[in-house]
Amino acid sequence: MTDGDLSSRRRAVMGPGMRTSYERPLHAVSAEGVWITDVAGECHLDAYNNVAHVGHGRQEVVDAIARQARLLNTNTRYLVGVVVEYASRVAGLFPGDLGVVIFANSGSEANDLAWRIARTVTNREGMVVTEHAYHGATALTMATSPEETGLDALPPWVTSVPAPNLHRGDHAAGPEPGLAYGQAVGDAIERLAGVGHLPAAFVCDTVFASDGIFDSPSGYLATAYAQTREAGGLCIADEVQAGFGRVGERLWGFAGHGVEPDIVTLGKPMGNGHPLAAVVTTPAIADAFARRGYWFSTFAGNPVSAAAGMAVLDVMESEGLARQADRVGEHLRLGLKGMAGFHACISDVRGPGLFVGVDIAAGSGEPDPHRASAIVERMREQRILIGRTGIHRNVLKIRPPLVFEEAHVDLLLEALEQSIVDSRWRNGCLAGCGAGIRPRFRYGSSRPLAT
Amino acid sequence: MTDGDLSSRRRAVMGPGMRTSYERPLHAVSAEGVWITDVAGECHLDAYNNVAHVGHGRQEVVDAIARQARLLNTNTRYLVGVVVEYASRVAGLFPGDLGVVIFANSGSEANDLAWRIARTVTNREGMVVTEHAYHGATALTMATSPEETGLDALPPWVTSVPAPNLHRGDHAAGPEPGLAYGQAVGDAIERLAGVGHLPAAFVCDTVFASDGIFDSPSGYLATAYAQTREAGGLCIADEVQAGFGRVGERLWGFAGHGVEPDIVTLGKPMGNGHPLAAVVTTPAIADAFARRGYWFSTFAGNPVSAAAGMAVLDVMESEGLARQADRVGEHLRLGLKGMAGFHACISDVRGPGLFVGVDIAAGSGEPDPHRASAIVERMREQRILIGRTGIHRNVLKIRPPLVFEEAHVDLLLEALEQSIVDSRWRNGCLAGCGAGIRPRFRYGSSRPLAT
Numbered sequence: 001m002t003d004g005d006l007s008s009r010r011r012a013v014m015g016p017g018m019r020t021s022y023e024r025p026l027h028a029v030s031a032e033g034v035w036i037t038d039v040a041g042e043c044h045l046d047a048y049n050n051v052a053h054v055g056h057g058r059q060e061v062v063d064a065i066a067r068q069a070r071l072l073n074t075n076t077r078y079l080v081g082v083v084v085e086y087a088s089r090v091a092g093l094f095p096g097d098l099g100v101v102i103f104a105n106s107g108s109e110a111n112d113l114a115w116r117i118a119r120t121v122t123n124r125e126g127m128v129v130t131e132h133a134y135h136g137a138t139a140l141t142m143a144t145s146p147e148e149t150g151l152d153a154l155p156p157w158v159t160s161v162p163a164p165n166l167h168r169g170d171h172a173a174g175p176e177p178g179l180a181y182g183q184a185v186g187d188a189i190e191r192l193a194g195v196g197h198l199p200a201a202f203v204c205d206t207v208f209a210s211d212g213i214f215d216s217p218s219g220y221l222a223t224a225y226a227q228t229r230e231a232g233g234l235c236i237a238d239e240v241q242a243g244f245g246r247v248g249e250r251l252w253g254f255a256g257h258g259v260e261p262d263i264v265t266l267g268k269p270m271g272n273g274h275p276l277a278a279v280v281t282t283p284a285i286a287d288a289f290a291r292r293g294y295w296f297s298t299f300a301g302n303p304v305s306a307a308a309g310m311a312v313l314d315v316m317e318s319e320g321l322a323r324q325a326d327r328v329g330e331h332l333r334l335g336l337k338g339m340a341g342f343h344a345c346i347s348d349v350r351g352p353g354l355f356v357g358v359d360i361a362a363g364s365g366e367p368d369p370h371r372a373s374a375i376v377e378r379m380r381e382q383r384i385l386i387g388r389t390g391i392h393r394n395v396l397k398i399r400p401p402l403v404f405e406e407a408h409v410d411l412l413l414e415a416l417e418q419s420i421v422d423s424r425w426r427n428g429c430l431a432g433c434g435a436g437i438r439p440r441f442r443y444g445s446s447r448p449l450a451t
Numbered sequence: 452m453t454d455g456d457l458s459s460r461r462r463a464v465m466g467p468g469m470r471t472s473y474e475r476p477l478h479a480v481s482a483e484g485v486w487i488t489d490v491a492g493e494c495h496l497d498a499y500n501n502v503a504h505v506g507h508g509r510q511e512v513v514d515a516i517a518r519q520a521r522l523l524n525t526n527t528r529y530l531v532g533v534v535v536e537y538a539s540r541v542a543g544l545f546p547g548d549l550g551v552v553i554f555a556n557s558g559s560e561a562n563d564l565a566w567r568i569a570r571t572v573t574n575r576e577g578m579v580v581t582e583h584a585y586h587g588a589t590a591l592t593m594a595t596s597p598e599e600t601g602l603d604a605l606p607p608w609v610t611s612v613p614a615p616n617l618h619r620g621d622h623a624a625g626p627e628p629g630l631a632y633g634q635a636v637g638d639a640i641e642r643l644a645g646v647g648h649l650p651a652a653f654v655c656d657t658v659f660a661s662d663g664i665f666d667s668p669s670g671y672l673a674t675a676y677a678q679t680r681e682a683g684g685l686c687i688a689d690e691v692q693a694g695f696g697r698v699g700e701r702l703w704g705f706a707g708h709g710v711e712p713d714i715v716t717l718g719k720p721m722g723n724g725h726p727l728a729a730v731v732t733t734p735a736i737a738d739a740f741a742r743r744g745y746w747f748s749t750f751a752g753n754p755v756s757a758a759a760g761m762a763v764l765d766v767m768e769s770e771g772l773a774r775q776a777d778r779v780g781e782h783l784r785l786g787l788k789g790m791a792g793f794h795a796c797i798s799d800v801r802g803p804g805l806f807v808g809v810d811i812a813a814g815s816g817e818p819d820p821h822r823a824s825a826i827v828e829r830m831r832e833q834r835i836l837i838g839r840t841g842i843h844r845n846v847l848k849i850r851p852p853l854v855f856e857e858a859h860v861d862l863l864l865e866a867l868e869q870s871i872v873d874s875r876w877r878n879g880c881l882a883g884c885g886a887g888i889r890p891r892f893r894y895g896s897s898r899p900l901a902t
Contacts, residue, residue, distance in 0.1 A: 006530055013538040015551045015737035017746055018527050027530040031523045049525065051749060057521050066517035070508050072482045073724035074500065076469050079457050079478040087464040100466045105556040105726045106750050112563075112589045137746050138563045139591035148745045268749055273524035275556045275726040275750040286466035294599045295468055295588055298502060298719055299557050299726040 003027045003039070021387070022380045031056030034401050034408055036385065044383040047400040047412050050246060050355070053269030054315040055403040061272045061311040068307035076103075076301040086306035089313060090278060093251060096260045097282040103301035107240035107267025108136030110277040111203075113295055114263045115140050118201035118234045120293040121285055126197035128188045128228070131160040132391040134210040135203065135238055144203070147210040157197045159188045163204070163211030163391075164220045167348040167359055168367070178216070182223025189231045199233035201263070206253020207242035212390030213350060213357030213397065215247070221257040234285070235259070240267035240277070241355070244312070245322030245402060248329065248353035269402075274308035275299070321402040325353040331406045332356050332398065335413040343420050345371060354404060357389070358396035367392035371423055378419035384412055454478045454490070472838070473831045482507030485852050485859055487836065495834040498851040498863050501697060501806070504720030505766040506854040512723045512762040519758035527554075527752040537757035540764060541729060544702060547711045548733040554752035558691035558718025559587030561728040562654075564746055565714045566591050569652035569685045571744040572736055577648035579639045579679070582611040583842040585661040586654065586689060595654070598661040608648045610639045614655070614662030614842075615671045618799040618810055619818070629667070633674020640682045650684035652714075657704020658693035663841030664801060664808030664848065666698070672708040685736070686710070691718035691728070692806070695763070696773030696853060699780065699804035720853075725759035726750070772853040776804040782857045783807050783849065786864040794871050796822060805855060808840070809847035818843035822874055829870035835863055 001009070007025060010018065020026075027039040033055045036044045046056065054061065074080065087101040104110040119125055127144050129135070134147040142148060144158050151160060164181040166172050171180035189199050202224060208214040225235040242253030243266050250256045252264070262285060267277035277300075281289075289295075299305070316322060333349050336358055340346035345368065348359035360372040372394045379386050387397040396416075400408070452460070458476060461469065471477075478490040484506045487495045497507065505512065525531065538552040555561040570576055578595050580586070585598040593599060595609050602611060615632040617623050622631035640650050653675060659665040676686040693704030694717050701707045703715070713736060718728035728751075732740075740746075750756070767773060784800050787809055791797035796819065798812035811823040823845045830837050838848040847867075851859070 001532075003530060006532065006535060009539065010530065010535045012734070013535060013542050013550065013552055014527070014752070015553055015732075015734075015741060017553070017737065017741035017744070018752070019747075020530060021528040025530045027532075028523055028525055029532070031525065036523075036525070036529075051526070052524070056525075057523070059521070062517055062520045065520055066513055069513045069516055069724070070510070072479055072487075072508070073503070074479055074482065074487070074507075075502070076465070077472040078487075079454060079461065079471060079476045081452075081457065081478075081480070084457060084461045084464060088460065091464050099464065101464055102466055102468070106560065106748055108748060109557065109560060109589065116590050116593070137748055138560065138589045139567050140589065142567070142745070273520070273750070273753060273755065275753075275756070281466075283463070283466070286468065290466060290468035293468070294593070296470075297557055297559060297588055299724070301465070301469070302724060302726075304724065305726070 023377055024380070026380070026385070034404050042383055044385055045408060045411055046385050047398050047404065047408070048385040048387050049401060050241065050399045051268045051273050052401045053244060053272050054312055054321065055401050058272055058315065060315050061274070061308055064307040064311035065274060065304055068304045073302055073304045075298050076296070080303045082303045082310070083301050083306045086310050089310065090280065094264065094280055097284070098260065098264060098280050100281050100283055100286040102279045102281070102286070102295060103297070103305070104277040104279065105275045105297060105299050107265065107277050108138050108141055109297070109300070110240070110265040110267055110279050111136045111141045111238060112138040114236050114265045114279050115144065115201065116293060117263060117279065117281065117285060117289045118236060121288045122200045122232065122234060124198040124200040124233070125157040126192045126199040126233070127158045128185055128192070128199060128202040129158060129160055130163040130204050130208060130211050132163065132211040133160070133205060135205070156195050157192070159192050161185050161188045163208045164214055164217050165212060166214070166217055167350065176219065178219035179223050181217065182220045182227065185224040186227035189227065189233070199228060199231050201234045201236045202228040203236035203238055205238040205241055207247060207352065207355050209241040209355070209397070210389060212359070212395045213355060215350070215352040216253070216257050221254060221259045225259050225261075234262040236263045236265065237261035238265050240265055244269045245316055245325055246353055246355050248326035249322045251322060253352070270312065271305055271308040272312050274305055276305040276309050316402070325402050328404055328406055328409060329354040329356060332409045332412070335409060339413065339417055343417070345420060354400060354402060356398040358398065360394045360396060367394035369393040372396055374423035375416070375419045378422045379415055382415040382418065384415045474828055475831070477831070477836070485855050493834055495836055496859060496862055497836050498849050498855065498859070499836040499838050500852060501692065501850045502719045502724050503852045504695060504723050505763055505772065506852050509723055509766065511766050512725070512759055515758040515762035516725060516755055519755045524753055524755045526749050527747070531754045533754045533761070534752050534757045537761050540761065541731065545715065545731055548735070549711065549715060549731050551732050551734055551737040553730045553732070553737070553746060554748070554756070555728040555730065556726045556748060556750050558716065558728050559589050559592050560748070560751070561691065561716040561718055561730050562587040562592045562689060563589040565687050565716045565730050566595065566652065567744060568714060568730065568732065568736060568740045569687060572739045573651045573683065573685060575649040575651040575684070576608040577643040577650040577684070578609045579636055579643070579650060579653040580609060580611055581614040581655050581659060581662050583614065583662040584611070584656060586656070607646050608643070610643050612636050612639045614659045615665055615668050616663060617665070617668055618801065627670065629670030630674050632668065633671045633678065636675040637678035640678065640684070650679060650682050652685045652687045653679040654687035654689055656689040656692055658698060658803065658806050660692040660806070660848070661840060663810070663846045664806060666801070666803040667704070667708050672705060672710045676710050676712070685713040687714045687716065688712035689716050691716055695720045696767055696776055697804055697806050699777035700773045702773060704803070721763065722756055722759040723763050725756055727756040727760050767853070776853050779855055779857055779860060780805040780807060783860045783863070786860060790864065790868055794868070796871060805851060805853060807849040809849065811845045811847060818845035820844040823847060825874035826867070826870045829873045830866055833866040833869065835866045
């Protein structure tokens with residue numbers, strides 16, 4: 001079956017809603033570490049999939065899943081030691097009162113439950129989200145995901161604030177941008193009140209992945225959380241993207257900002273691809289929810305998921321992957337910033353740990369989503385997988401498995417510069433980047449990497 | 452750590468909302484086939500867990516999961532052969548136009564998506580559900596789950612109909628109960644219209660697991676679906692409980708009733724415990740939804756889930772488990788009906804395939820939830836796991852893995868009669884069942900079964 005036949009068959013049996021990435025979809029057959037092999041046997045460097053957190057096909061995780069699936073897979077209506085043990089271990093990764101871990105099967109489910117907990121506990125409906133947020137695909141989380149619905153389709157109980165963009169945003173040039181963006185949450189709460197809704201919660205993805213990839217500026221979360229709490233709302237940190245060391249040794253996007261969320265949600269990397277997610281909250285909130293709300297899921301908190309999650313933590317800790325994310329991420333950002341000196345289309349390089357955003361601009365400095373798209377496609381043709389995000393869709397999204405190393409970064413950088421050069425001609429005219437046809441900048445070692 | 456310590460630790464780290472079954476929770480450590488072993492090494496006959504569809508710890512499924520998890524686990528943004536192959540295979544199990552399979556991670560997610568599809572495609576909000584339905588734990592599905600919320604808490608866009616109970620319901624004694632219960636859906640749609648809501652969908656669990664376990668009476672689904680369609684709504688069959696041969700060789704609860712739903716949802720047994728669920732619908736509905744709605748899930752439709760689902764189908768087919776469900780279920784129902792002749796507390800025995808409900812009544816014939824609860828607890832002390840359901844919570848729920856055999860049924864029946872006898876004294880007075888202290892009825896072979 002050709003790839004075209006497979007795509008057609010897929011469209012017929014899985015529907016037209018299942019979209020693939022890239023103009024020429026990747027037909028994957030196997031993967032290991034940071035490499036995905038396609039049907040032709042070609043290896044692709046995976047700089048995009050944060051789910052394969054400790055590496056594709058990671059033997060320790062596979063073994064843990066297989067061992068536990070053979071031994072016992074059941075639900076939380078029974079006592080199972082490994083589930084309690086894993087919940088304890090996850091709880092131990094959080095500060096202060098964040099000691100209750102409620103399992104779910106996906107980030108969507110975790111966020112849906114988190115919103116529901118916030119609304120039940122506060123007895124309110126209102127939600128404040130960032131203006132290009134994505135929080136999930138259930139009805140409730142989709143209603144708070146303007147990335148998919150558009151701002152105009154938000155229901156009256158949802159309002160939005162700009163993400164804390166220090167490069168392009170309204171408050172980017174101000175004296176205290178963190179404070180100004182944080183105060184916008186208070187303004188949003190007033191707008192909600194104006195249409196008759198009190199805030200149940202303010203929620204942000206702490207790496208603002210859909211808004212364009214930002215680390216919270218100084219004072220941002222503290223101000224936003226203070227405004228929310230003053231109005232009686234809860235503060236939810238969506239760590240589905242940022243969590244488990246993606247942002248480096250501090251482990252969580254909210255960490256290091258002097259705040260403690262009321263609710264944290266986890267997902268994607270938690271089980272290295274095994275469907276596993278969670279809501280983490282305080283005993284007081286968990287108790288209040290249990291009195292008036294209900295959560296049970298047949299699959300959530302099953303021992304196989306717990307075993308997968310435990311194996312992920314074991315590998316992360318034994319290999320120091322959170323620290324590696326800081327180190328390799330810094331190597332990547334330095335390389336990109338160096339490249340920006342030669343290529344004006346790179347107007348900003350940002351993001352914490354191994355979650356890096358590259359803002360692509362036209363000659364005028366305006367966001368250039370077409371160029372960004374061309375770069376992503378050229379990268380894919382060079383067999384390096386990255387993505388694109390942001391409110392203007394002009395930000396390259398680089399978010400590899402945490403086992404990514406400096407040498408992989410160097411491969412990526414070389415291909416990226418080539419892609420930038422190639423993409424100058426993409427729209428039939430010369431974009432304002434670089435002088436020659438060949439890449440100018442050289443990156444670290446170019447030694448061949450074992451696949 | 453004692454079981455009490457583990458329970459306390461669990462309550463602390465997983466919250467008070469995670470309830471366990473039974474007065475003395477089962478601390479499970481391993482399971483195989485139809486047996487669950489507790490921490491003391493005691494084997495328990497599992498007559499409750501329909502999730503372990505082809506048996507606990509089933510080697511073929513474990514091997515498929517391990518093989519695929521080592522090879523490739525990724526998301527639907529890439530083309531992956533096994534995912535398309537499995538979707539095709541699931542689609543092939545449905546009649547007519549039901550040819551599009553959209554994957555999810557849990558029955559809750561599948562139902563949430565199904566409701567969202569129905570509402571998007573019809574551009575309406577209204578939902579008709581049965582009056583003790585349970586459809587999931589997301590905000591949207593919980594709002595349509597009166598089992599958890601109570602009928603009074605249903606939002607105005609949800610209304611309920613009685614489940615087609617031929618034993619106790621309003622229309623049980625009428626000449627054409629299927630027709631009468633089906634027409635109640637039309638009445639419900641009128642009530643919805645009265646409060647300004649047009650029906651997006653009528654949905655029922657086709658085995659009415661939460662309402663008390665019923666097979667649809669003759670004419671019921673045809674009438675209910677006709678009324679729904681006449682009003683412009685879609686018909687959703689929630690097959691999360693009934694599906695994949697639980698109801699016998701016809702495979703689906705809706706099958707054999709001369710109807711074809713617009714949307715079917717699948718879950719629990721689909722991956723033998725691996726988090727896997729799906730929405731099945733027609734190309735026309737999938738296309739209409741894709742134009743205006745959005746669904747993507749990081750984990751849903753991953754190749755490991757597909758491999759698990761495929762292995763479940765392989766085992767089901769090679770061992771004829773759907774046929775076995777009919778045969779063993781019939782053996783169970785016959786035994787129960789025999790027992791009912793000696794024990795008046797068994798007022799009804801019902802349910803299709805291997806999903807059997809036993810209605811427990813007091814001397815007056817009224818539902819007796821206390822006795823039912825006592826029986827379930829006595830069964831657990833005899834190391835046989837069953838549950839309890841129904842709008843009056845008086846129906847024993849017997850829903851074992853499909854690999855359950857006649858000899859297991861015989862063990863269950865003997866223990867059940869003992870439990871019935873024992874439970875007569877439970878509330879300090881003699882219930883109207885049986886004459887002697889010892890069980891009177893003898894069941895098939897009592898040969899020891901390999902564990």
